[in-house]
Amino acid sequence: MTSTPPTDLAVDARGLVKTFAAQRAVFGVDLQVRRGEVLGVLGPNGAGKTTMLSMLATLLPIDGGRASVLGVDVARDPHRVRRLLGVTGQYASVDENLTATENLRLFGRLLGLPRAQARARADELLEQFGLTDAAGRPISQFSGGMRRRLDLATSLISHPPLIFLDEPTTGLDPRTRGQMWDTVRGLVAEGCTILLTTQYLDEADQLADRVAVIDHGRKVAEGTPEQLKSSVGSSTLQVRLADAARTSEAVGLLRERAGLAPSASPESGAFSVPLTEPDGAADVLLLLRDQGLSLASAALAKPSLDEVFLALTGDRTTRTETMRTETMRTETDTSTEEVA
Amino acid sequence: MTTLTDPAQAPARSWVDPATTAPAPTLRETWEQTLSLAGRALLRMRRNPETMFDVVVQPLLFTAMFAYIFGGAISGDVSSYLPLLIPGILGQTALTACMATGTQLREDMDKGVFDRFRSLPIARIAPLAGPAVADLLRYAIAATLTILTGVLMGYRPGGGVLGIAGGWLLVVVAGWSLSWIFTWLGTVARSAQAVQGISMMIMFPLTFLSNAFVPVDTLPGWLAAFVQVNPVSHVISAVRDLLNTGQVTGEVGIALLGCAVVVAVFAPLAVRSYSRKV
Numbered sequence: 001m002t003s004t005p006p007t008d009l010a011v012d013a014r015g016l017v018k019t020f021a022a023q024r025a026v027f028g029v030d031l032q033v034r035r036g037e038v039l040g041v042l043g044p045n046g047a048g049k050t051t052m053l054s055m056l057a058t059l060l061p062i063d064g065g066r067a068s069v070l071g072v073d074v075a076r077d078p079h080r081v082r083r084l085l086g087v088t089g090q091y092a093s094v095d096e097n098l099t100a101t102e103n104l105r106l107f108g109r110l111l112g113l114p115r116a117q118a119r120a121r122a123d124e125l126l127e128q129f130g131l132t133d134a135a136g137r138p139i140s141q142f143s144g145g146m147r148r149r150l151d152l153a154t155s156l157i158s159h160p161p162l163i164f165l166d167e168p169t170t171g172l173d174p175r176t177r178g179q180m181w182d183t184v185r186g187l188v189a190e191g192c193t194i195l196l197t198t199q200y201l202d203e204a205d206q207l208a209d210r211v212a213v214i215d216h217g218r219k220v221a222e223g224t225p226e227q228l229k230s231s232v233g234s235s236t237l238q239v240r241l242a243d244a245a246r247t248s249e250a251v252g253l254l255r256e257r258a259g260l261a262p263s264a265s266p267e268s269g270a271f272s273v274p275l276t277e278p279d280g281a282a283d284v285l286l287l288l289r290d291q292g293l294s295l296a297s298a299a300l301a302k303p304s305l306d307e308v309f310l311a312l313t314g315d316r317t318t319r320t321e322t323m324r325t326e327t328m329r330t331e332t333d334t335s336t337e338e339v340a
Numbered sequence: 341m342t343t344l345t346d347p348a349q350a351p352a353r354s355w356v357d358p359a360t361t362a363p364a365p366t367l368r369e370t371w372e373q374t375l376s377l378a379g380r381a382l383l384r385m386r387r388n389p390e391t392m393f394d395v396v397v398q399p400l401l402f403t404a405m406f407a408y409i410f411g412g413a414i415s416g417d418v419s420s421y422l423p424l425l426i427p428g429i430l431g432q433t434a435l436t437a438c439m440a441t442g443t444q445l446r447e448d449m450d451k452g453v454f455d456r457f458r459s460l461p462i463a464r465i466a467p468l469a470g471p472a473v474a475d476l477l478r479y480a481i482a483a484t485l486t487i488l489t490g491v492l493m494g495y496r497p498g499g500g501v502l503g504i505a506g507g508w509l510l511v512v513v514a515g516w517s518l519s520w521i522f523t524w525l526g527t528v529a530r531s532a533q534a535v536q537g538i539s540m541m542i543m544f545p546l547t548f549l550s551n552a553f554v555p556v557d558t559l560p561g562w563l564a565a566f567v568q569v570n571p572v573s574h575v576i577s578a579v580r581d582l583l584n585t586g587q588v589t590g591e592v593g594i595a596l597l598g599c600a601v602v603v604a605v606f607a608p609l610a611v612r613s614y615s616r617k618v
Binding site: 057058059061077079080082083084085087089091093094095096097098102106107109110111112138154 | 361362363364365372373376380383384387388451453454455457458459460461462616
């Protein structure tokens with residue numbers, strides 16, 4: 001990142017501060033998005049993601065620090081910044097009283113397109129987003145997924161080089177989510193730069209080139225999804241015993257004899273062992289065999305982004321301990337709901 | 341069911357060079373954006389015709405009601421009360437019609453579409469001025485219906501066609517100007533109900549503590565003093581002069597000046613608080 005000259009940055013924010021009542025505040029966040037990249041801002045609800053995005057999109061005044069978008073200062077030149085941005089909010093921001101076509105035409109006109117061009121662009125986007133059949137219907141009859149698609153289409157009218165997507169798939173069913181992801185990938189292929197916030201780890205994993213994890217208004221980690229995963233330990237050994245009744249015996253054994261911190265999985269007879277080196281797996285398996293604990297299955301895996309997320313956004317003073325405890329482990333499977 | 345973005349089909353991107361874009365919208369752009377948003381507000385009116393209820397029913401109802409209740413007591417009979425009353429009702433309906441501007445703006449601002457307006461490279465005043473321009477239609481309807489009702493009840497304006505046209509125009513201009521007070525209220529109040537409540541508190545003293553329904557010389561001194569400075573009184577006096585005599589008197593000048601002051605004060609206030617709204 002240090003080798004990147006500042007002109008290559010689509011977004012360059014340094015020490016962004018927003019002071020509000022407690023929640024949703026932002027305390028000095030640095031954020032750099034390179035041109036053509038997808039940066040995922042990951043964090044639980046109330047972490048300050050939307051606040052940060054709103055400041056960058058000129059929707060909220062910046063209380064401290066500075067930010068520029070494609071070289072234009074956000075605080076000094078808000079109108080220019082708005083010209084460069086397509087913003088799709090958390091809630092569909094289209095006019096309920098108008099039809100899909102009327103919405104797209106209205107926003108086309110507002111963006112300065114001549115009447116005929118606004119019409120043509122509206123038809124083009126309706127086609128592109130599979131909304132042609134619903135074009136004449138009022139938005140109040142649209143499903144959640146259709147609204148989001150129209151919302152995104154509206155953000156793309158002027159071909160903005162930089163797009164902010166604020167939780168683009170929150171509240172969507174899995175199928176519609178997948179479609180949204182495809183759309184985002186299509187935008188990336190066209191050369192758009194995307195800054196995306198999400199509370200879904202798999203979304204960041206799927207779409208983002210780099211991820212910045214935000215918690216309580218601070219950036220707690222940044223890197224590629226792979227880098228973040230390896231920061232939690234290089235791998236995890238998942239073990240299931242043939243005799244489920246002996247699980248606690250096995251866990252105790254590994255804790256005392258090998259100094260490891262295994263944690264039981266919700267699945268009966270299963271537990272996972274975080275390892276600093278993948279090679280450590282052999283020692284664990286040998287130790288189990290010596291005690292006559294026979295295996296049903298064993299698998300060596302990279303930690304999931306879920307584990308990274310919980311480790312990073314958990315209580316920071318005790319997180320190194322807690323992330324290995326059983327409570328954390330059992331929460332992992334429901335983490336997306338838990339943090340929501 | 342759904343076709344999604346196919347990069348191959350996507351049109352060639354025209355990248356915006358930040359250096360070449362203007363730092364602020366031009367006056368012409370502001371005007372075009374305002375008209376686009378006025379168009380949106382008109383579509384909204386057409387889809388929700390019930391929002392026109394006040395400007396259609398109130399002129400008919402209030403004109404008839406006040407004329408028959410107060411006519412005899414104040415002017416001896418209904419037809420000699422009408423020259424006093426009709427301009428009063430015109431002032432009142434202009435004020436109540438523009439009251440709805442604030443309530444509707446507040447409702448609108450609570451919806452997502454205003455977030456998008458705020459993120460667009462458009463003039464900050466356009467989302468406020470658009471509905472205000474569309475609401476000219478409401479004042480026009482209210483003024484036309486009030487005058488028509490009066491004429492049907494026997495009112496014969498002495499100012500002739502030109503006087504009527506002048507009075508009508510002044511009512512529309514006054515409604516539009518005063519609506520900026522309510523637009524500003526819409527941007528500062530927390531909810532549409534709050535706007536409604538506060539608007540009523542403003543509307544009632546302004547209309548009833550004016551010369552709208554009774555001659556000022558019948559009032560006690562302290563009340564007459566307030567009535568004299570009430571801008572609504574000046575608008576009504578000016579409309580009376582235009583309708584009944586066809587003369588452009590000093591009152592017309594004072595009324596127009598008052599309207600200009602209201603716009604000059606409240607339009608910037610409204611834009612300022614709208615731009616700051618979280």
